[in-house]
Amino acid sequence: MDRTCELCGRKLGEEETRYVVRIEVMADVSPVLDDRLSKEEVEAAIADLLEKLTRLARPEIEAEVYQEMVYVLCPACRKVFAADPFSSRTLLQ
């Protein structure tokens, strides 16, 4: 794995601690699996989901359902990221 900090761009030395930020973004389809739904409701929900997915191109389907991002941070940038992961100074820029 690369040893360059994603935020500040600094190359980390071999002995230096690096931090790995692994972000998983996934569609929450738990309502489809809700025990309280009737069999017909579950089937309708699955059919609806499949219908929506067939309208998307394959890369879009994958991004809609599951996306994983991995970043390397230096110790200083780890502190900044951990303090406020969704700030304007995060990896999302």
Ligand SMILES: [Zn+2]
């Ligand atoms: Zn950094």
